[in-house]
Amino acid sequence: MYQDFFGLSEMPFNVTPDPKFLYLSPTHQDALAHLRYGIQEKKGFIVLTGEVGCGKTTLCRTLLGELDEKPEVETILILNPRISEQQLLFNILHELGEEIPESSHIDLTARLNEALLKRILNGKEIVMIIDEAQNLSFEVMEQLRLLSNLETHDQKLLQIILMGQPELNEKLREKRLRQFRQRVLVYFDLQHLNRAECQDYIQHRLTTAGSNGRPRFTFWAQWRIHRYTRGTPRLINNLCDKALLAAYIRDSEEIGYGDVARAIKDLKRLG
Incomplete structure (x- = not known):
């Protein structure tokens, strides 16, 4: 849904184990x-x-x-x-x-x-x-x-x-x-990703999916993502996917703290 809006060639945060998206922390x-x-x-x-x-x-x-x-x-x-x-x-x-x-x-x-x-x-x-x-x-x-x-x-x-x-x-x-x-x-x-690695992981996934600078996660959005997921890649994927959808719905190319908070609420609702 949001792929074309952000100008991506493919979905960046699918949970399938595609080696192309492997981030080597x-x-x-x-x-x-x-x-x-x-x-x-x-x-x-x-x-x-x-x-x-x-x-x-x-x-x-x-x-x-x-x-x-x-x-x-x-x-x-x-x-x-x-x-x-x-x-x-x-x-x-x-x-x-x-x-x-x-x-x-x-x-x-x-x-x-x-x-x-x-x-x-x-x-x-x-x-x-x-x-x-x-x-x-x-x-x-x-x-x-x-x-x-x-x-x-x-x-x-x-x-x-x-x-x-x-x-x-x-x-x-x-x-x-x-x-x-x-x-x-x-x-x-294997250990969890630290905060800096989590940020690099998100950018790596976006770049691999064809991002040219859009969308952009703010510092506080990334901070909230790491705090909630504790650096677990699959959880990061799920949360970023929903945060991108939240930003798309409000017609913004910037993913902020509020988008991540809404995404967390959705994930908690799903159990």
Whole structure:
């Protein structure tokens, strides 16, 4: 609705994880560097945690985009972690293009080991990313630990990245997962954006969407946005979107404190 009014080429504050809009704050730069390092050095298990809406999924999409440009890397993406051990193995084999009838009684671990080894011998690397990993059951976590044992004399056959909310940290501290925890060699926890980063984030999104100086958020509007969202990117997107709509309704190219206050009231009404 307000896109044409502000002269934007696209909506700047959609909540979809579009890598084009990724704002690399210091914490996001560090997170991406940890992920790249873990993959490059073949560390096996990599864990990335952060609060809801902090940008984990956008980082994941960015990383996948980078890996897809490398012909020597095959990627596996698991978006539904509420699966059984058997379903996990089926999903991995399916993502690798291996056709296995679900009614089959073959040893799936042996078949997966064979499939991975074949790719490693052909110069491939296999990276698996599991999103919302805090929802993995203990049994599936144990299966992942066993999969991490698959290796040649000099490298792991499968690198595993777990992305999840802070509850994943709590799960990893459980005594029964101590063997799993010992295998995590790269770990990073995403932090919220500070006030200056929040301002840069808003401007980055606007510029990426084609802004040429319009619209403009006042200092106090940005101050209120950071105070309400505490630097959580997804909340910033939601609030800025509604604040832009409020400014559009009153026919203004400047988003002020009052527009943000009205946007907050709308968000609270929505629950």
